[in-house]
Amino acid sequence: MSYEVNLNFDLGGSVILMKKRLLTFMGIGLLVLGLSACGTGNKHTTTASDLPNSGKYEPTLFFHGWGSSYRAEKQMAQSLVNAGLTKTIVRATVSKHGKVALSGQFRKGDYHPIVEVGFEDNRNSNPRQWGRWAEATVIKLQQTYQMKKLNMVGHSMGNMAIMYYLLDNSHKLPKLQKQVDIAGHFNGILGMGDEPNQMTLQPNGKPKKMQADYKALLPLRQTYPKHQIAVLNIYGDKNDGSHSDGSVSNASSKSLRYLIAGRAKSYQERKIVGPNAQHSKLHDNAHVDKLLIDFLKN
Structure with a gap:
């Protein structure tokens, strides 16, 4: 030329x-x-065509809380690596418009990779929008790796991302096998419609007073995938008389049971007690790490 x-x-x-x-x-x-x-x-970017037995890959997605980022997920993710469950950590960054960028890639033969999800618009208060972002993340991973199954772990608002994702996509996308909810505020937050020792649950777990977001999730009682998802619900009690983790009452966290009762494959609750059971410390709690490892391993 x-x-x-x-x-x-x-x-x-x-x-x-x-x-x-x-x-x-x-x-x-x-x-x-x-x-x-x-x-x-x-x-070169690894895709399903590069991975033999692509259908065997079952990633675990971590969703952070309101105002937080993927950094809040790092200890829990690393604990799984240290326990030998995987050697792979991929990061998914989701824009406010739902565009997903992946950093890192699945590795051949490492069938249980971790995906640390980060929402850029992390102060958005619409839980349904968080569910849409979770959906966008799953779609991106499915397009890239053609996965058929996955697990999800949420902390705080990250739990609402999971629940609203399931509300809108319970049968359309890859099967959710295991769901771990940590410090979930399913029926409200202290100081925002709830106060210490005010919320009460009926024997079947149904809140005597339901907040708007909880009412929006009630259709899950009919649509939550039946006998498919094993659920572990972890909540904190600071042991200071408030029966809360300082931000969420134990009753609000335990109200999850009523939403999925009779449909989850299994359901178990675990209470963490003491100063390190405070809301924002639960994702850096060694006891939580052990519960998470045992649940995902089994």
Whole structure:
């Protein structure tokens, strides 16, 4: 390819020499750019076609709480790596418009990778929107890896992402096998429609007073995938008389049972007690890590 350079002054033979040097310089520069472009275009990204037995991959997705990020998931994710459940951690960043960018990739033969999900619009207070972002994440992973099963772990608002995801997609997307809810505020938050020791549950787990978000989830009593999902519900009690983790009452966390009773494959509750059972400390709690490891391993 040739280029003509017009220098708007006349210096006799010097002009010809300068033209040649400039053309040589530009040619080298374009060659380097071309090679760089080829390297970028050929950068390898693992997809389902690169993974034998792609249907065997069952990732565990972590969803953080309101105002938080994927960093809140790092200890729990690392505890699974340390326990030998996986060697793979992938990050999924979700824009406020639902565009998902993956960082990292599934590895051949590592069938239980971790996906740390981060929502950029992390102060959005619409739980249904969080469910849409969870859906976008699952769709992106399904398109990339053609997975058929997955697990989900949520902390705080991350639990609402899971619940609203299930409300809208309980039968359409890859099967959810295991669901871990940590510090879930299914029927309200202290100071926002709930106060310590005010909310009460009936013997079947039904709240005597339901908040709007909880009422919106009631259809799950008929649509939650039947006998498919094993559920572990972890909540904190600071042991200070409030029967709460400082932000969410134990009754609000335990109200999950009524929403999925009779439909979950199994359901169990675990209470963490003491100062480290505070709401924002539960995702960095060694006892929670152990419960999570045992539940996912089994």
